[in-house]
Amino acid sequence: MFASMELNDANLQTLTEFLRKTLDPDPTIRRPAEKFLESVEGNQNYPLLLLTLLEKSQDNVIRVCAAVTFKNYIKRNWRIVEDEPDKISDLDRTAIKANIVNLMLSSPEQIQKQLSDAISIIGREDFPQKWPDLLTEMVTRFRSGDFHIINGVLRTAHSLFKRYRHEFKSNELWSEIKLVLDTFALPLTELFKATIELCQTHATDINALKVLFSSLTLISKLFYSLNFQDLPEFFEDNMETWMTNFHALLTLDNKLLQTDDEEEAGLLELLKSQICDNAALYAQKYDEEFQPYLPRFVTAIWNLLVSTGQEVKYDLLVSNAIQFLASVCERPHYKHLFEDQNTLTSICEKVIVPNMEFRSADEEAFEDNSEEYIRRDLEGSDIDTRRRAACDLVRGLCKFFEGPVTAIFSGYVNSMLAEYAKNPGENWKHKDAAIYLVTSLASKAQTQKHGITQANELVNLTEFFVNHILPDLKSPNGKSSFVVLTMLHKYKLSFVPQPLSHCMIGSILINFCQFYFAHVFTYYAVVLLLANGTVVKFVSLVFSLQFLY
Numbered sequence: 001m002f003a004s005m006e007l008n009d010a011n012l013q014t015l016t017e018f019l020r021k022t023l024d025p026d027p028t029i030r031r032p033a034e035k036f037l038e039s040v041e042g043n044q045n046y047p048l049l050l051l052t053l054l055e056k057s058q059d060n061v062i063r064v065c066a067a068v069t070f071k072n073y074i075k076r077n078w079r080i081v082e083d084e085p086d087k088i089s090d091l092d093r094t095a096i097k098a099n100i101v102n103l104m105l106s107s108p109e110q111i112q113k114q115l116s117d118a119i120s121i122i123g124r125e126d127f128p129q130k131w132p133d134l135l136t137e138m139v140t141r142f143r144s145g146d147f148h149i150i151n152g153v154l155r156t157a158h159s160l161f162k163r164y165r166h167e168f169k170s171n172e173l174w175s176e177i178k179l180v181l182d183t184f185a186l187p188l189t190e191l192f193k194a195t196i197e198l199c200q201t202h203a204t205d206i207n208a209l210k211v212l213f214s215s216l217t218l219i220s221k222l223f224y225s226l227n228f229q230d231l232p233e234f235f236e237d238n239m240e241t242w243m244t245n246f247h248a249l250l251t252l253d254n255k256l257l258q259t260d261d262e263e264e265a266g267l268l269e270l271l272k273s274q275i276c277d278n279a280a281l282y283a284q285k286y287d288e289e290f291q292p293y294l295p296r297f298v299t300a301i302w303n304l305l306v307s308t309g310q311e312v313k314y315d316l317l318v319s320n321a322i323q324f325l326a327s328v329c330e331r332p333h334y335k336h337l338f339e340d341q342n343t344l345t346s347i348c349e350k351v352i353v354p355n356m357e358f359r360s361a362d363e364e365a366f367e368d369n370s371e372e373y374i375r376r377d378l379e380g381s382d383i384d385t386r387r388r389a390a391c392d393l394v395r396g397l398c399k400f401f402e403g404p405v406t407a408i409f410s411g412y413v414n415s416m417l418a419e420y421a422k423n424p425g426e427n428w429k430h431k432d433a434a435i436y437l438v439t440s441l442a443s444k445a446q447t448q449k450h451g452i453t454q455a456n457e458l459v460n461l462t463e464f465f466v467n468h469i470l471p472d473l474k475s476p477n478g479k480s481s482f483v484v485l486t487m488l489h490k491y492k493l494s495f496v497p498q499p500l501s502h503c504m505i506g507s508i509l510i511n512f513c514q515f516y517f518a519h520v521f522t523y524y525a526v527v528l529l530l531a532n533g534t535v536v537k538f539v540s541l542v543f544s545l546q547f548l549y
Contacts, residue, residue, distance in 0.1 A: 004044040007052065015049050016057065019065045041073055044089045047096055054111055055103055067107075067114035074118045079125055097122065101137050104156070105149045112152050120159030127160065128179050135183045142191050147211045150191070154218035157184070161225040169229065177229060185226065185234040189241060192219050196245055206256045213257065213267040216249065220274040224281060231286045243293045246275045250300045262311040269317045276301060276320035280327045287331055298328060298337060306350050312361045315386055322351065322389035330396040344401060348408045352393055355386040356436050358429045362387075391440040398441070409441055417468060431468075438464055 005011050021033035040046055047070060054066040074096075077087035100122075104115035119134075127134050138153045161180065167173050195215050202208035223242065227235055235242065250272055259266040265273070279297045282290040301321045308314045308321075325347070328334045338344060366373045397405045416434035420427045442461055 005040065005046055005049060007045055007048060011049055012053060015053060015066075016059075016062055019053070019062055019069065022069075023061070023065060037069065041077070042087060044092060047073060047088065047092055051096070051099065051103060054107070054115075064110055064114075067111040071114045071118045071121075074121050078122055097126070097131055097134075101134070105141060105152045109148070112148075113155070116152060116156040116159060119156050123160045124163070128176055135180065139183060139187045142187050147215060151211070151215055151218065154215060154222065158218055158221050158225070161222060164225050165228045167229075173229070177226070177232075181226065181232050181234055185232065188219060188222060188226075189234075189238055192216075192245065193241065195219065196249075203254065204256070209254065209256060210267060213271055217267065217271045217274055220246075220271060220278060224274065224278050227278075227281060227286075231289060236286075236289055239289065239293070243290075243297075246278060247293070247296055247300055250275050250297070250304065259313070262313055265313045265316055269314060272304065273317040273320045276317070276324045280320070280324040283324065283331065283334075284327045287333065291333070294328065294334065295337070298325070301325065302351075310354070310359055316384060318355060318386050319384050319389040322355065322386070322393050325351070326389065326393040326396040329393070330399045332400075335400050338397065338401065341404060344397065344404050345408055347393070347397070348405065348412070352390045353412055353433070353437070355390040356433050356440070358432045387436065391436070394437075394440040406441060409437055413437055435468075 018033045018036050021029050022037065024030045024033070050066045050070040050073070054063045054070065057063045057066065078093075080086055100115060100119055104112055104119060107115060123131065123134060138157065141149050141153050144150065164173070164177060195212055199209065199212050199216070202212065223235075226232065252268070254268065257266060257268040279290075279301070283294060283297075287294075301324050305318065305321050305325075308318055329338050338347070394405070394409075413434045416430040416437075420431040420434070424431070
């Protein structure tokens, strides 16, 4: 049985007072208030009181606080766990589902996002069997013409459907996706076309464009989720509509949507990034159906890459664009697009090399948190960076054009090393780029456990190690940057050409650690860099060195 809290003004006032206290910085006031809310959340009508407050309170702070509290309450309690008592009464569950969509769509954006998350949590548990009318209720709002409401629906749908990107195939999943497509695909397509027409109508209205491009980005994300598991018949039949408009958006350059912020991506960059993802999905999984559209996307994305700057705000766009090229170049029936020597040279010169260079922004990221930077690089978890995408493109090109690509990059590597040799203290970024390029070029296959398992036979790894890696590892005297030294050691971990003697390893380790502790004072960074099958024996030595130097 659930104890009941009446839906009356007295309980609303009590709840308001305790919600306000949960925002107090004084823990002696805040913690008792939090405890009180925990003690009453099992009562019937508690969630409905929260929904009433977030709808009708005159205090906007309380409205937002009630929305966040409600979302967290749903997150903790909505799932029904077998053999455990139900934490929300059936009456409350029914009332919540009957009212939350309307409430979400009529709320200000800050509250709308919280309720959208709550709907997604409920939907993961109840949709479609226990909430069959959810999609119908949402889709009807597309006809409202109010993009505050429409974007609320799109945001909620994105939260619901994005799990299709990582769910395992099953009959239950197929049934759910079919239901979603039958209800949602056509209205989404009509909305897509209508929104693009509105963008043309309001091409000079910056405020309207911001709202419309937010909608287009959400629509593009939904397209990705709904097409991820398999190519739906509806989208195959309507591919011309989607791909023609995606291509037009990819080549669009509206000055009003360009931003001065060098760090944060704008709406235009976010939309184009998602379209690159969508094109890559089709190129990888539905290449036969996508083939008529592919050449125009290759051209558009190539032009995008060569005309986009090095600012951080473009990183996701450039990374996704390069990943598209990487996914295309390793497919056998797209091979002809890259066979020309001039094409390969242009890709290497204008796309790969510029995006492997270590920028000032990368240097700042390294200085802010060197350990995290090193960890991501060693684990390969820096998947959204320009460098990682450029590395993947090198490997993709080498699948069919290993000889020409190796020859092209050999010239760049020699040039970079020559620049470094002129002034190691000033030109260290050239060596860093050279090492990264050789590592990318030489690595044909690798695993998390064993590292590089197959190398490019056209790259002389032993010679490069002896001439350009080992000398600096043995004598890191400050002429090389800390960044370069981490790259040197990454190379050694990846491509030790022959077993090194324990004496040589010990010598390298002592000199290397002395430099690290003198410049970074971080034991963790050293262990992170040096821990592998051989060097792990020296960890105790590493630890003791911080007291000796």
